[in-house]
Amino acid sequence: MADPTYRGAASVAREVELLARIAEGDRKAFEELYNLYHRRMARFLMRLTRRYDLAEEVINDTFWVVWRKAGDFRGDSQPSTWILGIAYRKARSAFRAASRLAEQNLTIESEPLTAETPAGTEELRDWLGQALVQLPVEQRLAVELCYELGYSCEEIAAIMNCPVNTVKTRLFHARAKLQRLLPQLATPTAAAAQAREGRAS
Amino acid sequence: MNMNMHMASAHDETWLLLPWLANGRLTGAQRSQVEEHVRACASCAQELSAQRQLCALLTEPERVTYAPGPSLRKLLDRIDDRTSVPGRAARAPVREPAPFGRLTAAWRPPGLAWAATFLLTVALGVLTATAYHWSRPVYATYSTARPAGEVLHVAFDRSLPFGEVEELLRSAGARVVEGPGTTGIFGIVPSGSVAPRAAGATVSPQLRVLAARLHGDARVRWIEPLPAEDSQGSPPQDH
Numbered sequence: 001m002a003d004p005t006y007r008g009a010a011s012v013a014r015e016v017e018l019l020a021r022i023a024e025g026d027r028k029a030f031e032e033l034y035n036l037y038h039r040r041m042a043r044f045l046m047r048l049t050r051r052y053d054l055a056e057e058v059i060n061d062t063f064w065v066v067w068r069k070a071g072d073f074r075g076d077s078q079p080s081t082w083i084l085g086i087a088y089r090k091a092r093s094a095f096r097a098a099s100r101l102a103e104q105n106l107t108i109e110s111e112p113l114t115a116e117t118p119a120g121t122e123e124l125r126d127w128l129g130q131a132l133v134q135l136p137v138e139q140r141l142a143v144e145l146c147y148e149l150g151y152s153c154e155e156i157a158a159i160m161n162c163p164v165n166t167v168k169t170r171l172f173h174a175r176a177k178l179q180r181l182l183p184q185l186a187t188p189t190a191a192a193a194q195a196r197e198g199r200a201s
Numbered sequence: 202m203n204m205n206m207h208m209a210s211a212h213d214e215t216w217l218l219l220p221w222l223a224n225g226r227l228t229g230a231q232r233s234q235v236e237e238h239v240r241a242c243a244s245c246a247q248e249l250s251a252q253r254q255l256c257a258l259l260t261e262p263e264r265v266t267y268a269p270g271p272s273l274r275k276l277l278d279r280i281d282d283r284t285s286v287p288g289r290a291a292r293a294p295v296r297e298p299a300p301f302g303r304l305t306a307a308w309r310p311p312g313l314a315w316a317a318t319f320l321l322t323v324a325l326g327v328l329t330a331t332a333y334h335w336s337r338p339v340y341a342t343y344s345t346a347r348p349a350g351e352v353l354h355v356a357f358d359r360s361l362p363f364g365e366v367e368e369l370l371r372s373a374g375a376r377v378v379e380g381p382g383t384t385g386i387f388g389i390v391p392s393g394s395v396a397p398r399a400a401g402a403t404v405s406p407q408l409r410v411l412a413a414r415l416h417g418d419a420r421v422r423w424i425e426p427l428p429a430e431d432s433q434g435s436p437p438q439d440h
Contacts, residue, residue, distance in 0.1 A: 027277075031273060031277075034269060034273050034276070035269050035273070038267065038269035038272065038273070039266060039267060039269065042267035042269075043267070046267070047259075052267070055267075056272045056275075059272060060272060060275060060276045060279070063276055064276065064279065064280070067280060124258060125258050125261065128255075128258055128259070143255075143259075144259070146220050146221070146224055147220065147223070147224060147252075147255050147256045147259045147260070148256075148259040148260055150224045150225065150226060150260075151224075151226065152221060152226040152227075153218075153221055153226075155226075168217040168218075171217075171220050172216075172217060175220070175252075178255070179251070
């Protein structure tokens with residue numbers, strides 16, 4: 001779901017202004033932009049890697065580029081699309097260097113993570129985290145960009161520097177695989193009921 | 202048939218777009234078309250529920266939040282390490298030193314430059330001396346025209362016993378002062394000579410007479426050619 005804090009026109013204008021100041025070497029502006037992005041980038045990178053050191057490396061590599069290249073931002077896209085595009089490239093390289101999971105997962109047929117019904121939302125979210133790690137890196141990132149960060153198909157295509165249809169295809173395969181790994185997602189009503197019961201108790 | 206194909210196509214297209222209907226980023230006519238299909242298609246409706254649940258799961262507040270402070274400090278340290286002047290210098294294009302500039306930079310500090318220059322000068326001197334030494338011949342043949350001297354170099358028939366050589370020389374009025382070397386060359390002087398004359402002296406008449414005597418003996422295989430009478434110099438030396 002889109003984060004309203006970052007989606008409003010005012011926040012976009014603020015980020016554009018911050019980038020312009022960073023291009024002039026304004027360190028305060030840089031720190032403000034870093035703090036704006038750190039939490040959500042850390043969150044989605046942690047879900048993808050489960051390693052904070054790797055997530056931090058990707059964030060700092062991304063903002064190292066932002067510091068040096070802020071002057072190259074021309075406003076053709078939203079600042080968040082530009083920054084996440086850098087993060088995507090850094091994350092893809094870092095994840096592949098850290099492990100060859102993405103390539104391995106293209107050939108390994110995974111079993112469902114559990115045959116049991118999750119006890120509640122927290123448990124289902126944990127299983128979802130484990131399932132996401134098993135997706136190829138491009139599919140993982142597409143899922144996070146769509147469902148967590150709330151980007152449109154066109155924005156994800158810009159971030160991943162690929163055609164719109166490629167984004168749709170990546171999500172299509174990711175959804176199919178997630179449903180195999182987490183059958184509970186295919187019957188959301190039952191899972192939601194379980195979750196409600198869990199919260200009530 | 203066409204209607205069925207149209208339905209299948211609409212279903213596939215809707216299926217692909219459901220994630221963006223779920224995250225609220227589908228707009229306009231596309232959104233209307235997808236919503237219309239979902240109302241009529243049970244599988245798409247179920248998939249939309251699954252997609253919304255996925256969105257809800259992934260956007261729920263995290264149990265753990267990550268403080269940006271320590272990471273930011275690391276990054277700022279990294280920026281400071283690469284920047285002598287905070288701010289612009291990090292982004293300013295680094296001017297590549299010219300090749301000659303790089304070379305001179307390597308000579309710093311000055312003390313090192315002087316030491317290296319001194320060593321280079323010494324090495325150059327040694328190299329020049331060695332090259333001069335190597336350029337000089339390390340041997341000379343007896344037939345090479347050399348300054349004439351007192352010693353006459355001769356070679357006898359190899360089958361000649363040493364005693365017979367002595368007898369031959371005695372009868373010719375000569376005595377051995379050099380050799381024989383590995384090539385069988387003897388250095389001889391007229392019997393009356395006390396010592397070889399200094400280099401640069403002219404050939405003595407006695408030496409010429411001795412050479413003439415030996416020329417007539419068949420047992421003498423080779424006699425060092427002597428310079429002409431009006432020439433200056435010393436005899437060739439055996440090395």
